[in-house]
Amino acid sequence: EVQLVESGGGLVQPGGSLRLSCAASGFIFSNYVMNWVRQAPGKGLEWISYISSGTSTIYYADSVKGRFTISRDNAKNSLYLEMNSLRDEDTAVYFCARRGEFLLRHQYYFGMDVWGQGTTVTVSS
């Protein structure tokens, strides 16, 4: 079964740090671009980070740039998000998501086709 399982969430004080993990199984992890997406309580979805299959390309949303670091270990089929200088507004459910690639009419199309169940990060004093 194709699966992503996040872990590492919890309660942390403002200014603190946390490391999230995402364990992949059921597919060739090293072949896929991966993303982190978060959802604040009662709010919509926010893309926050992207890492290419070979780690050569990394992007961040402005809201987390300079504070969060995405990484992956293809040998361990794992994706990570190191979060530093956490703020109240970082409180959210954090999802890891695989970028699916669909070949259609000789072109590639994209969508986040596999998601983890999410891990909750609460930043509060």
Place this chain on the structure above:
Amino acid sequence: EIVLSQSPGTLSLSPGERVTLSCRASQSVSSNYLAWYQQKPGQAPRLLIYGASSRAPGIPDRFSGSGSGTDFTLTISRLEPEDFAVYYCQQSGTSPPWTFGQGTKVELK
């Protein structure tokens, strides 16, 4: 940054009705990079449509997507009880950030 605006914010409907959800982009989005997701309370999002109009594997054919440029639509031909949820459009163009719309909630009337 490409801003996606979804309308309406909430739709109150009955099973069996036809649903049309709108997603408007602040600048042109390549159809290759427009997707729709469904999210139910307490669950992760589920990919419904990629490439603006292609159903993801396992998605029932009552879901369809259309549009190009700045205007995209998700249609549910006949609402089933399990379709009551929040729907998001998302663009993942050639450069980040890859933004989501604010969502449309389809609720039971």
